[in-house]
Amino acid sequence: MHILFINVTYSPTKISNQQLLQKVQEAQKQYQLNEEKVHKEFSEKRNFHLNQLNEFKCRIEQLELDKEKQRQDTLAQIEAMQPLQLNNEEREKFEQEINQLKQKFVEGNEQNKKKLDEKESQYQSNDNDLRQQIEQLKKTIEQYQNNETRNNALAAKAAQVDALQSELAEAKANND
Numbered sequence: 001m002h003i004l005f006i007n008v009t010y011s012p013t014k015i016s017n018q019q020l021l022q023k024v025q026e027a028q029k030q031y032q033l034n035e036e037k038v039h040k041e042f043s044e045k046r047n048f049h050l051n052q053l054n055e056f057k058c059r060i061e062q063l064e065l066d067k068e069k070q071r072q073d074t075l076a077q078i079e080a081m082q083p084l085q086l087n088n089e090e091r092e093k094f095e096q097e098i099n100q101l102k103q104k105f106v107e108g109n110e111q112n113k114k115k116l117d118e119k120e121s122q123y124q125s126n127d128n129d130l131r132q133q134i135e136q137l138k139k140t141i142e143q144y145q146n147n148e149t150r151n152n153a154l155a156a157k158a159a160q161v162d163a164l165q166s167e168l169a170e171a172k173a174n175n176d
Contacts, residue, residue, distance in 0.1 A: 015155070024148055031141050035134065042130045049123035056116045060109065067105045074098055 078094060 017152070017155075020148065020152065020155075024145070027141070027144055031137065034137060038130060038134055038137070042127070045126050045130075046123070049119060049126070052119050053116060053123075056112055056119065060112050060116075063105060063108055063112070067101070070101055071098075074101075 074094070074097070
């Protein structure tokens with residue numbers, strides 16, 4: 001992101017109101033361009049992060065569906081074997097497999113939730129950064145406009161001083 005800082009100071013050389021107005025208009029155009037660019041970047045980043053969040057949610061839902069399917073498959077296998085009366089060794093083996101599958105699912109789910117939380121945190125941080133940059137741009141433009149107002153007032157005062165000095169010189173010349 002590029003932020004335009006314009007420093008306008010009053011110099012002894014006279015700057016016309018037209019030139020000052022032109023500089024103000026150029027600064028306002030640049031501010032609008034920068035603000036549009038910031039809003040566009042903000043929207044793009046927000047959309048990107050929302051898409052990522054949706055992908056994670058879809059992945060979590062798919063994992064939950066897979067878990068349920070595996071559970072149903074395991075139950076179907078166990079029910080099919082029930083008439084055979086599983087011996088203790090086989091029963092322990094199936095219970096271990098079920099527990100391993102549960103553990104894998106829980107770990108995968110926790111990792112996905114962690115990633116989702118990280119992305120949400122990152123998105124919030126980016127959102128806050130962009131809002132701060134926009135506020136800083138607004139303050140800079142306001143400061144620039146205040147400086148322009150002061151410069152215009154200074155120019156008017158300088159013109160008054162010049163006019164008074166001319167009158168003083170003329171009065172001195174008339175008194176001599």
